[in-house]
Amino acid sequence: MAEISLTFPDGTSRSFPAGVTPAEVAAGISGSLAKKAISATVSGTHWDMQWPITANASIAIHTMKDDAQALELIRHDCAHIMARAVQELWPGVKVTIGPVIENGFYYDFDREEPFTPEDLGAIEAKMREIINLRDPVTTEIWDRARAVRHYEDTNEPYKVELVGMIPEGQPIRMYWHGDWQDLCRGPHFQTTGQVPADAFKLMKVAGAYWRGESSRPMLQRIYGVAFRTRQDLKDHLTFLEEAEKRDHRRLGREMDLFHMQEEAPGQVFWHPNGWNIYTALQDYMRRQQNRNGYVEVNTPQVVDRRLWEASGHWEKYQEHMFVVEVDEEHAREKSINALKPMNCPCHVEIFKQGLKSYRELPLRMAEFGACNRYEPSGALHGIMRVRGFTQDDAHIFCREAHIEEETRRFIEMLSAVYRDLGFEEFKVKFSDRPEMRAGSDNVWDKAETALKNATDAAGYTYTLNPGEGAFYGPKLEFVLTDAIGRDWQCGTLQVDFVLPERLEAAYIAEDGAKHRPVMLHRAILGSFERFIGILIENFAGRLPFWLAPRQVVVASIVSDADAYVHEVTAALKAAGVRAEADTRNEKINYKVREHSVGKVPVILAIGQKEVENRTVSVRRLGQKQTEVMDLDTLVTGLRAEATPPDLR
């Protein structure tokens, strides 16, 4: 029999007969390793203990101590065990796919009746039964015809389709535990009993399209989470509770920031507190834009369809536009308008006023542009995904030769803004030319190179999204990571060769002739609504002092202090601090609790002592101890804290 050589992680090699399995290799090393082993990595591939190795390879044997591999097996086996549990409980339910996802797994089923929360409990119980059976897991490779026939015989049409999708030359692998069988690329545990029975939980059931396509049948997806230990599961559930406490919809209510109601779905009613955040952020962005050479404009909300037809939005974007029919009393015919979903066409119209010289380029035109888009109802989510929003939008009209420098300048501005707003790190994604595109390859070459060079020059690395660019040009996307590890794509810069052409924007160059400018669409926050939502969740409502909606509440302890409370409040307001007096007939405990829940960063308590000494007792949010200081010192200190970071 042929021999192969396997190299171990410590660098040593040993010979084995070809076709040896990791299980046999482990047994050859020690009995205890054979018992503990769960899988192997063979030449970089996560390998089942029972798959034969037929060529020279590197090998590492894994035990439950190897995080990544253990979790993959646990979650993958959980998905299969869940599918088996479902089919045992409800024979006839059709199975589809069940992959591992972050923190867990899911499996999609085709079943007429919806699964209920009670069903999830029953499935969990059945899964524990299956785990306790400790059924050995076995695997075989089948040929395609046999697999197809098998799934036709067992009335599993989705599996038939999956078998058909497996590329030629890739093994069609079947797995069994007990009598239950599934098509699966593996690897899996050796027995169902290796799955920790107390460290998984089925979380929810939701609809999902077969193969992710909205034209295909809607399946029922059951999501679960799974870990190695009961404690890990508990920690995860605690984390979910913490995330829920940060939910901007909940904090928006608790902090009295905004509300939404069914008469205006997807649109925000900003309350005074929330609007304080909004204006503080907008004032800040306006200063940044001025400092970075932008001019600010403002353009109409309701615009005749002729402009949208010219820009191409009418054809490509109409289903997302709020169309407005204006039936003017004296007009001969109705005019059909749309609320602007984007600002770019209006900005081009401003650019087109008068003749522009090459000397005016690059022209950076910014607008806090209020846009309306008819988003699908299922997409709406608090203030994060809305139908009415305001972008920190700008368009840079320039020449091809400007793209690189403008991109570099933009990335610098964006990184300074993110840093000021509490996000030190961000990721850059670069999307290059899609299949369907406008413009010559030559122009795309130049634009893509310019974006890459500018990103390099600014000192950032990017990940490539091949073919994900817009049809009108390549784009950069900037992704923030929040305090609990979630990614948010906020900033973007897109090169556009098409719109200036469609709307016939031109400038006069050195040669005295008209030339087309290139447009760079760019945003840093994205929309104020969404970004404020992100800020709220990132800081769990405890915004940096300069952005806090109410920065200070001055609370009286006894009513004899009321006059001094109002004096302190007035002094703080005069110093530019958002301060409020609380002289209600309530105990200080009550006031402290209420304003703490409301995430007010500084609470001043004023009693008889403070009145007599002209001091204040300062309590910072989240701290138990208090500090007594004199009024002037406090005002000076808080004035500095209230100053936005760019003005310090």
Next chain:
RNA sequence: GCCGCAGUAGCUCAGUGGUAGAGCGCACCCUUGGUAAGGGUGAGGUCGGGAGUUCAAUCCUCCCCUGCGGCACCA
């Protein structure tokens, strides 16, 4: 848009085929209390909208709206 679930007082929620309840909040009164909920009294609801079944619907059925969780979407 699709699948599922939900909608009862400002908020969180309980409840019933015979037109409703709690806690918090709110108003008023007592209380002037020293750093996360002092006490009392009271007001407050077309039970999301419409249609149907029924002697009778907040409750059962259907349609619609909105929200929630996913999916799809985010050019």
